[in-house]
Amino acid sequence: MSLNVHIDHDACLAHGDCAVVAPDVFVVDDVAKQVADAPDDVLIAAAQACPSVAIVLTDSETGEQVYP
């Protein structure tokens, strides 16, 4: 499976937890931004760490939402 990342900028409050879990993948200024690809397990860990649930992961083949 390969995951697409969508960051809901209305929900993101720049907590920065995603950048702590996956510092090579997410940077946080006003809002979080994805700057690199990462294995699915890393993306899932980062999405689960977000207190605002602003990181939405979908299966890139089926379009099915994987998280949240």
Next chain:
Amino acid sequence: MTCTDVVLVGAGLASQRCAETLRARGFDGPIRMIGAEPHAPYDRPPLSKEFLGEAAPPPLLRPHGWHAEHGVDLLLGDAAVALEDRRVRLASGAAVPFGKLLVATGARARTLPGLPDALTLRSVDDAHDLRERLRPGARLAIVGAGFVGMEVAATALHLGVEVTVFEMGPAPLGRVLGPRVGSWFADLHRARGVELRLGTGFDGKGDHDAVLTAVGATPDTEWAGPDPWRRPDVFVAGDATGSQHWEAAARQGNDAARAMLGLPPLPPAIDSVWSDQHGIRIHVLGRPSGEPHVEESTTDRLVAWFAEGAVLANAPELLPAARKRLRQTETTQEIAA
């Protein structure tokens, strides 16, 4: 000569966000940030959670060097003691002139008259002190079953500590979330092994290695005199306002910067709080008052809807829909008003 310096008193989230927004919006004048603690701005939520379990440096909000890079002068380890006409007096005797001032000195933990020696938890140094006591097999008494008390209870239990919580009210988190949702939290903590004594204060009995009072916090603003923010050049944000939520502090910091620059405030946001207890992520949205409709309630998952709020435990997939629903509620109320 007019001083154009922005002075941010307090070195927490609200001041940090204020500084970031000022720079992001093009303010290029001097910014000074004053902190009573010796630490650069750090994040407080981890202090009652994972930070208690590991010997780690303070969880900084921005890496070392960020402030120098952005022209933010950090004056740390020197508390503000008085607000004078156009300057802030520090404990060291130094006077810092300002053009615009942010009062973001946070809050300090309430203590109980009968427990003057009990630990409290607000700062990273408090967390270090508490961590020292959380040895496997140690016995910890926690007085107060609010968010801080229950998060520490969960963290300490997982470190092998025997935990007893004393709460005057009928349920943990009952004051914030009501008795129905509070009883779900009581079941959660008891099932995991926390001893929860409800309807009672700390009896002082039992051989506890440490006592933590977690009975809320009061804004730490006396140094600035009564209602200093009535002055057009003085602003307030964060726990100093009396609200005690991370997201409120972040937004108020942003809004203070915008107000200093003459920009309108950001559109109001739905109140939002999260907590981690026993590995379960809890989200509280809006104002959970009144009788909830409990849609799901199992040992490790809760979905409770209120007229103007929601409490979700282990249900992150419902958060976007919950936000949408509450936005609609707010809009309806505006129309009705």
